[in-house]
Amino acid sequence: MKQLWRFIVKEAMHILRDRRTLSVLLLMPLAQILIFGYVISTEIKDARIGVLDKAGDYASEGLRNRLAASGYFKVERIFVNEEEVAAALRSGAVQMAVVIGPGFGSASSDPDGSRVQLLADASEANTAQMLVNYAEGIVRDYEQELVGVQAKQAALVEVRMAYNPSLKGVFMSVPGIMAMILMLVSAMMTSISITREKEYGSMEILLVSPLKPWQIILGKVSPYVFLSFLNAASILAVGVGVFKVPMMGSWLLLALVNFLYILLALSLGIFISTVAPNQMVAMFISLFALMLPTILLSGFIYPIENMPVALQWFSKLMPPRYYIEAVKVLMFKGAGLGVVWKELLLMLAFLGAFLSLSVYNFKVRLE
Structure with a gap:
């Protein structure tokens, strides 16, 4: 375990040395939530x-x-x-x-x-x-x-907006931006980090070291777990503190949902690293196979019900969709585990599938 811990510390120090990338990863979530909260809005005002x-x-x-x-x-x-x-x-x-x-x-x-x-x-x-x-x-x-209310008048239509009576668009931005940022940090940065080792030829050195393959992967992804949690916390802090987004559910259950989604994104990044030959391909796959579907097909910006039937079925293959649905009902409706268990099971299924594919591809490469 000492070797694994030293490897994790080494990877963390490597990330901390790249202050330019680190500053982007830490400041990007705050910029995103402020832009979506103040600029991108479907509300009517003045x-x-x-x-x-x-x-x-x-x-x-x-x-x-x-x-x-x-x-x-x-x-x-x-x-x-x-x-x-x-x-x-x-x-x-x-x-x-x-x-x-x-x-x-x-x-x-x-x-x-x-x-x-x-x-x-x-x-x-x-x-x-x-x-x-x-x-x-x-x-x-x-x-x-x-x-006045008279019988000869047409019936009065009463409309009530539950869970977001003021129709604030930022309520939807917080879960969506969390899904996008966590996918970006966890999946894309992990895939690039592991692919860089293969591209520079240092992966072979790591494989002949006393560390086992699972320890190498764990050491690579551990710093990004902490960084992803930090990003999620900063988005929630701005959403709740600045934009008054309600948090009606359990913080512990929300942390569990975030942790499971981070692991899912990490497994997806590991899978991409096993099929991408270099960093450029890994970034291309991450952007076009992860970021665009997260924005367009998860229900973040466009309602899934308004999509063509074919795209509605395709959106069922998008893990961010279930994460956003779980975060929404937890934060806005105060739901518990009895409501979000389906989303958690689906994310667990995706996690198992991507880990299995990653292990299979990794063994094929070793052979």
Whole structure:
């Protein structure tokens, strides 16, 4: 065991000497969570809108104030006629126009309801749909306050957003970035580290040393286990402390999920090192076979339900998918082991498969 410990210390010192790479690996998670939290967001905030008020009464003025006070919209223009509305939409001065029909206040008391038209710039289709949905909800709520709950009115639709009532996009960023960073540090750096030994010819020296093959692999990957845990902790600290992401479940169970995912990523990196002849190929495989699927097919950015059926089935082969699902239910729903056991078993199955393939390929190379 003394030889193994000395080998682990040697590998750790080798990583610490490369301060440039180490600084990138430590600062990258913080940069990623800050960028995804502040910049990449699907939330509506201060969207530019204009209002054409044909009613000119207290009710229409109240609707304008309600839209402006919601925090979703910023009233940039007050239009006089339809020509100004069309010109503003065409030029991009506003993202949506709200046209309040004549007699809005009195029409609200009629059985047929009032007339409010929402005109959105659909050149950005997703944004336009969200703008219309948000505005429609505000208008309907305001109309209900004006007329009261009456039997002759249409049924009130109540919408509740469970586990993320404010629809903050950063809630999804934390599990996704953890999956991406841990895969990057654990899998890619491990595969490059072991492949470098083969490329420089030092792997043969290690194999004839008193260390056994499993001790060589363990010594190589041990520093990256600690580094991966440090990255996960930094992402969680920023998410919970800065962006107020809730942590409703058990920290111990979350640590177990992270540890299992790190081992899975390490086994994947070891497998890549057994098939890659040099560092360049190992990096290429890691980026295109690991990073892109992690981002595109794990449900991190794009909902799996919206994908074609073929890609939905293919996503079942992506280990990050199950890690993200487990972290989400642990952090946001406070779920326990009884809920995430399936994800843990699937990650264990992937871990066993990659380790088996790695051992098989390693034996073939030795022969």
